[in-house]
Amino acid sequence: MTHSTDLNQVLFDRARRVIPGGVNSPVRAFKAVGGTPRFVTRAQGAYFWDANGQRHIDYIGSWGPMILGHGHPAVLEAVQKAALDGFSFGAPTEREVELAEAILERVPSMDMVRLVSSGTEAGMSAIRLARGATGRSKLIKFEGCYHGHADALLVKAGSGLATFGNPTSAGVPPEVVQHTLVLEYNNLQQLEAAFALHGKELACLIIEPIAGNMNFVRASVPFMTRCRELCSQYGALFIFDEVMTGFRVALGSAQSVYARSIPGFEPDITVMGKVIGGGMPLAAFGGKRAVMEHLAPIGTVYQAGTLSGNPVATACGLATLREIGKPGFYEDLSRKTQLLVKGLQGAADQAGVPFCGDSEGGMFGFFLFKDLPQNYATVMTTDSKRFNTLFHGLLDRGVYIAPALYEAGFVSAAHTEADIAETVAAAAEVFRLL
Numbered sequence: 001m002t003h004s005t006d007l008n009q010v011l012f013d014r015a016r017r018v019i020p021g022g023v024n025s026p027v028r029a030f031k032a033v034g035g036t037p038r039f040v041t042r043a044q045g046a047y048f049w050d051a052n053g054q055r056h057i058d059y060i061g062s063w064g065p066m067i068l069g070h071g072h073p074a075v076l077e078a079v080q081k082a083a084l085d086g087f088s089f090g091a092p093t094e095r096e097v098e099l100a101e102a103i104l105e106r107v108p109s110m111d112m113v114r115l116v117s118s119g120t121e122a123g124m125s126a127i128r129l130a131r132g133a134t135g136r137s138k139l140i141k142f143e144g145c146y147h148g149h150a151d152a153l154l155v156k157a158g159s160g161l162a163t164f165g166n167p168t169s170a171g172v173p174p175e176v177v178q179h180t181l182v183l184e185y186n187n188l189q190q191l192e193a194a195f196a197l198h199g200k201e202l203a204c205l206i207i208e209p210i211a212g213n214m215n216f217v218r219a220s221v222p223f224m225t226r227c228r229e230l231c232s233q234y235g236a237l238f239i240f241d242e243v244m245t246g247f248r249v250a251l252g253s254a255q256s257v258y259a260r261s262i263p264g265f266e267p268d269i270t271v272m273g274k275v276i277g278g279g280m281p282l283a284a285f286g287g288k289r290a291v292m293e294h295l296a297p298i299g300t301v302y303q304a305g306t307l308s309g310n311p312v313a314t315a316c317g318l319a320t321l322r323e324i325g326k327p328g329f330y331e332d333l334s335r336k337t338q339l340l341v342k343g344l345q346g347a348a349d350q351a352g353v354p355f356c357g358d359s360e361g362g363m364f365g366f367f368l369f370k371d372l373p374q375n376y377a378t379v380m381t382t383d384s385k386r387f388n389t390l391f392h393g394l395l396d397r398g399v400y401i402a403p404a405l406y407e408a409g410f411v412s413a414a415h416t417e418a419d420i421a422e423t424v425a426a427a428a429e430v431f432r433l434l
């Protein structure tokens with residue numbers, strides 16, 4: 001610490017007087033791990049500096065968007081240039097068309113895409129679209145998958161497959177979630193039973209293909225295969241929430257990873273966010289033309305946004321997509337991410353700490369277990385005290401991972417092998433304390 005008073009604490013106290021909990025998104029408050037959130041003053045490459053002037057190696061990267069690291073020169077230039085031409089018009093621009101084309105070119109399951117400002121908005125709109133396109137109301141989601149905070153998605157499982165969900169937030173009326181069925185991730189039997197009971201009334205099934213909101217849990221290939229088959233068989237739309245995995249795990253996103261094992265695999269609707277905005281408020285949802293043409297102004301499903309397709313945000317997203325499209329980008333990113341996970345595994349093994357990790361592209365997760373969990377209930381059996389010791393041990397050593405055990409981590413193109421070695425060395429010290 002370069003100051004005798006803790007300036008993060010000073011800011012946190014001030015923030016709590018004017019902002020509920022001192023933060024504008026709950027996880028930032030460090031409630032799960034305790035302690036004082038770090039207030040960021042600036043960031044560059046793989047690092048950010050907090051109010052005390054301490055440097056942190058950043059494995060959150062704004063929860064995924066910063067795949068190139070902070071302040072990438074080409075992105076910065078694009079944003080500065082765009083800002084000079086105006087911040088927002090509420091009228092169409094060529095750049096929106098360019099970004100739509102750039103997204104569609106890389107994710108062939110989509111013929112058309114609509115740009116919005118947040119992942120929440122994209123997920124909510126995708127569900128409205130699915131309901132409008134099918135004329136049905138019910139939907140399936142999975143426990144531990146996060147799709148933003150739209151009312152109908154803030155729901156936990158009811159008491160059985162015949163009963164629908166219960167709200168997980170105050171302020172969500174039970175009637176609003178009565179059409180949402182919550183199933184266990186990777187549970188084939190439940191999936192079969194739910195379709196047998198409700199298949200003909202289902203508008204859609206929404207899934208995080210690699211769930212990053214329960215740390216890092218992959219949908220198994222047999223499970224994903226069956227989701228696709230059952231949706232097709234019953235006429236429900238299959239929605240891939242790739243807000244986190246989109247352009248993060250591969251250039252073709254998580255759907256391209258599954259298409260390697262399931263020939264011809266495609267979702268019906270894809271939801272994107274995070275990386276496609278490169279750190280600016282930008283998200284999207286897209287799919288086949290016949291589905292997308294249900295949207296206003298050509299169709300009957302209403303959806304709109306004052307700042308949608310914002311010219312500065314689209315410039316940021318386009319510049320980011322250009323960089324990640326360069327040859328070898330994902331090979332390099334994957335190699336570094338694997339190096340990190342292997343390094344952590346080695347350090348844990350040496351300290352005799354049960355540990356397992358997994359990664360895809362620039363997204364990773366690890367658990368203080370011997371085997372990778374398959375669902376939310378198992379993830380949540382993590383010893384939170386041990387996780388918190390690990391979190392604070394790393395934080396004290398300048399390594400910033402998510403302040404909650406159910407969040408994924410992210411490596412950027414700006415992280416060097418030296419950064420990873422420093423991280424592994426810090427982790428080795430902390431594992432010895434566990």
Ligand SMILES: *Cc1c(COP(=O)(O)O)cnc(C)c1O
Nearest residue numbers: 118119120146147148241243244
């Ligand atoms: C982050 C996230 C969202 C919500 O996006 P916001 O931009 O925070 O509204 C939705 N789905 C997934 C899978 C996410 O990771």
